[in-house]
Amino acid sequence: MTSNAARVLAHPSREEIRVEGVLHALSDPVRLRIVRHLATAADELACSRFELPVSKSTSTHHFRVLRESGVISQFYRGTAKLSCVRAEDLDTLFPGLLDSVLGAAALQAERLGKS
Amino acid sequence: MTSNAARVLAHPSREEIRVEGVLHALSDPVRLRIVRHLATAADELACSRFELPVSKSTSTHHFRVLRESGVISQFYRGTAKLSCVRAEDLDTLFPGLLDSVLGAAALQAERLGKS
Numbered sequence: 001m002t003s004n005a006a007r008v009l010a011h012p013s014r015e016e017i018r019v020e021g022v023l024h025a026l027s028d029p030v031r032l033r034i035v036r037h038l039a040t041a042a043d044e045l046a047c048s049r050f051e052l053p054v055s056k057s058t059s060t061h062h063f064r065v066l067r068e069s070g071v072i073s074q075f076y077r078g079t080a081k082l083s084c085v086r087a088e089d090l091d092t093l094f095p096g097l098l099d100s101v102l103g104a105a106a107l108q109a110e111r112l113g114k115s
Numbered sequence: 116m117t118s119n120a121a122r123v124l125a126h127p128s129r130e131e132i133r134v135e136g137v138l139h140a141l142s143d144p145v146r147l148r149i150v151r152h153l154a155t156a157a158d159e160l161a162c163s164r165f166e167l168p169v170s171k172s173t174s175t176h177h178f179r180v181l182r183e184s185g186v187i188s189q190f191y192r193g194t195a196k197l198s199c200v201r202a203e204d205l206d207t208l209f210p211g212l213l214d215s216v217l218g219a220a221a222l223q224a225e226r227l228g229k230s
Contacts, residue, residue: 094219
């Protein structure tokens, strides 16, 4: 039990999430890419499934920023660390914000010829 | 004419505005406050009309970040530096993004008991 408890990652409660922190978390290209990927996934994704143009430690940092700002939740299943977007929390606090950011990112990617 | 030309401030063209830069600019509480104020103003506002809890140089820095990210435009009228939100550019590039950020900020301010 102790070892499992130690592997539970800290998350802000819904009430602790701040719009400034969410915007900061989403203002980095790599983090925005992670969230776009997670938002289109049917279920939670393992961190290791992301192919990111950064080192493992940088990737871990980006996931931590997303988690600590309340944009994603992360939990362990066996040895895999899984992530998913806190869409319900975000939509309750800030209706339409996540969708408009994802929409803006998609439009920009299309405009610049990137996926 | 030369002295006037030297006082024209550099702005990104609409095509140069990036969603990451806009989100970064809006992720700071003071900058978000400036933009909320500008967005509700009937016309452009002078920087000196803002009462901000920061020094003049910090305030100038925040306005520059907003301008260089494409969130606001700034221009001189006489000795006053005026600012306004680039709402049309932002809405064309990223439909609904600015409104959802402003809406989220307003909801949060209401929830936390701040204006």
